[in-house]
Amino acid sequence: MVYLTRRVTFSASHRLWSNHLTDKENYAIYDKCANPNGHGHNYVLEVTVQGEPDPRTGMVLNLTDLKRIVNEQVVDWVDHKHLNYDVPWLEGIIPTAEMLAIKFWERLAHDFPPGQLYEVKLHETENNIATYRGKA
Numbered sequence: 826m827v828y829l830t831r832r833v834t835f836s837a838s839h840r841l842w843s844n845h846l847t848d849k850e851n852y853a854i855y856d857k858c859a860n861p862n863g864h865g866h867n868y869v870l871e872v873t874v875q876g877e878p879d880p881r882t883g884m885v886l887n888l889t890d891l892k893r894i895v896n897e898q899v900v901d902w903v904d905h906k907h908l909n910y911d912v913p914w915l916e917g918i919i920p921t922a923e924m925l926a927i928k929f930w931e932r933l934a935h936d937f938p939p940g941q942l943y944e945v946k947l948h949e950t951e952n953n954i955a956t957y958r959g960k961a
């Protein structure tokens with residue numbers, strides 16, 4: 826099995842806040858990430874597909890197609906956006922790294938044959954990373 830990864834970067838802002846919690850609880854849990862006007866990250870997104878190279882092309886998937894799918898399904902929607910307000914398909918979620926990784930997977934999965942999408946890895950900061958491989 827070969828794993829093929831497309832890495833992209835995008836910048837976005839968000840606020841971590843739960844309507845299920847009191848103000849006091851929100852600030853206790855999310856601290857500086859609960860800042861009312863949000864804060865920004867330079868995200869790094871890695872999307873990995875798996876498969877055997879086609880003997881005729883030497884490719885698991887054309888990286889040009891992988892780039893197009895990642896841009897069309899995710900990056901074009903989230904780059905330079907406020908993730909709490911600007912992206913219709915993120916409405917109603919708390920835009921933590923793990924929730925974003927799940928939502929990105931859900932959008933991307935439609936564009937690949939069953940089983941080809943292997944992993945969505947989202948680096949929120951240099952040190953904070955969420956990885957999603959679909960439902961167990």
Ligand SMILES: Nc1nc2c(c(=O)[nH]1)N=C([C@H](O)[C@H](O)COP(=O)(O)OP(=O)(O)OP(=O)(O)O)CN2
Pocket residue numbers: 841858920921922923949950951952953
């Ligand atoms: N489970 C989660 N917890 C937190 C998330 C998240 O997405 N999921 N996000 C945040 C903040 O948005 C942010 O990532 C935390 O920033 P910070 O602590 O400053 O992290 P840094 O990597 O920049 O700082 P270092 O101290 O250099 O590691 C909080 N929690």
